[in-house]
Amino acid sequence: MSGRSGPERAAFPDVLDPLTGVRFFLALGVVLFHYQLYWTLPPESAGLLNRSRLGVDVFFILSGFILTHVYLQGDRPLDYRRFLAARFARVYPAHLFILLAMLGLVLAAPMFGVGLEPGRFNPTDFAATLFLVQAWFPRDTLVLWNGPAWSLSAEWFAYLAFPFYAALATRLRVRPWALIAIAAMLFVALDAVYRLQFGRVLPRAEDSMGILRIIPEFLYGVGLYYLGQRWTPSARTAVIGALATTAALLALMQLGADDRIIVVAAGPFILSLALLAKADVRTFLSHPVALFAGEASFALYLVHIPVLMVWRNAAQALAGWSGDYRMGMAELAAMLALTLVAAAAIHVFVEQPSRRWLRKRMASRPSDPVEARRSVHSDQGEPF
Template sequence: MTHAALLNLAPAPAATRAGTRAGERFLVLDSWRGICALLVALYHFPTSSMISQSAFVGGSYLFVDFFFVLSGFVIASSYGGRLGEPDELGRFALVRFGRIYPLHVLMLVAFAGFEALRLVLPAVHGTGPAPFTGGFDLKGLLANLLLLQGMGVQDHLSWNAPSWSISAEFFAYLLFAGVVFATGRRAWIWFLAAAVTAPLFLLAVSTHHMDVSFDFGFIRCLYGFSLGALLAWFQHDSIAAARQSLAGGAGRIAWTLAEFAMIAVIGVFVSVAGTNDAGIAAPFVFALALYLFAHEGGWISALLRSRPMLMLGALSYSIYMVHLFIQARMINVGGILERKLGHGIVGDLMLRGDPATGFGAGSPWLGFIALVTMLVAVVFASWFTWRFVEMPALAWFRRLAKRI
């Protein structure tokens, strides 16, 4: 959402406390949001295919940290100089709330509706825990409604599990606004302190490396968000100036080589660092990638500015929020078909060394077909939630904020 980096739309230009010009739209970074959202969806979908079994997909939960870094960069660029008055704080909080909450609630309703369906239909109930228990209990539902699911108030992931990150990010928004309001141009000192102390904290206390969520998710979010904010505070103007000079194609080959190299670094890092403490360095790796691609200087950036890629970026928040529900329902349907037809459609398998229930237990090719089907279904559903939930809700909250 992150993914709320998944969430940000730049407002009108304005001068910031750091002397930058806000409202600069980084189209290539928008496209990266969509790519990262799909990679997180791949990480959550258990199949026997080679793609699902790869070390790269196994470490792709780290792309949530890309969202956090990007969110800090975009929010600091857009709002760094617009939070000097209490009413500006209120408008900021309202628009941010309106950006994340309507789709979040819709997905909670979808999950709750399915739990209710499990109460009355034995075929859907399956052999799992009783409805409204475990990760779908009423206490967890309340925490999710209050956006507290990523703030350490629970001891497990619940309901729409990936939404822990939007919980953490919403409170990072509020903390950012409070720090900028209280300290003005000195806000960067607080961002620097968070960017230094948060990884040290995770190294000291995390037993799952960078894979923290319901427990220390806010610390993880604050870490990446602060790095992104620091990058905006000190480099936004230089990036904007460089982009103007690069618009004519100057140094295109050199920038293209740098972009290829950065993608290779990300691929190796995610593949190697996902299962150890090296993953705690992910926000620094992604901050470097963000800095490079914000210049939009190479041919890869040109590809990422294409209409399909920008559309994928627009759908990124919906992809992030709907993918787990669609995946779970696909497994439900696959389980019913397996009981009737067999053929190893859904069953027990080993996913990157751990037992799981997923697609293609009888054949990796079935797993690959299910994976492609899942991606298509997620993108298709995401277009509808983006078009009929996200955008209308955001427009309504923006009108409301203007009336304050």
């Protein structure tokens, strides 16, 4: 990196296009991870796909990075009420829409001869998912109303805890390596606890105490942001850095490296993409199509499991296939196309209008231009 300066002199631009565009590819990786469990490729041919589920961890780091960028600049205090209102308006409409659609599907399933496991879709898990607390407690079973929403539960926990992150960040923003070190120590400690209690490494935490997974990773993103403020790369350096960190992350995933190593490598990857924006380098991630896809990635992440469930049940009912049938590539391509269309429709017709309506209704006093600007720019870092 060329040149160092204080945070104010080396500020990032308001909008970090590469971090918006890359969200689509991260969400698509999670989608393909779930799809590859049902297709005809042998397991050994899908090394990268088996690790693409760790896109969730990349998003947790990204959330800490972006929300620091938007809400923890200068000396203006955080308006916590407006912060939570903006976060709720951003994540809840699509979540509620898809959850209610799942409820309708579960209630309608018997009418179409689709059998459901007894107790699989129960009122307790529905309530936990509705209030986004399904990943806050130990449990032995998965919450199946919409499995991917566990990570949204973890995100909501981080939003509620944001004042604690803000207090720590304010004290240590001139010492970003200290923030990263604290995040690393938290990760090591929580990983040890999780392995002792549940027999799995921390990046495997989902429905059962998935909030432990986001706690250090969100802080990692905070520290990386302040570290990046110190660097002003040339365009050439920024491109080389982005290519190198991307290649390293993909190689580690393909080679089946330890999940925890991949989480560490995700940090430089996020930072390098942000530095592309700082160096004013435009790539395909800044193209309007990539930006729209990134903005719709949250809907894509939430809707892909319901589409998969409906598709496979329909195929079994219409064709008489067994429940464990393997999907061919043509079928997968058709299902993916349907999923992308559904995600785009939910983004345009549910997410966007609901977000605008909620933000207007939840503001009890005249809009503060600075807070309104913060809320809009924070959308670029929403998790999925």
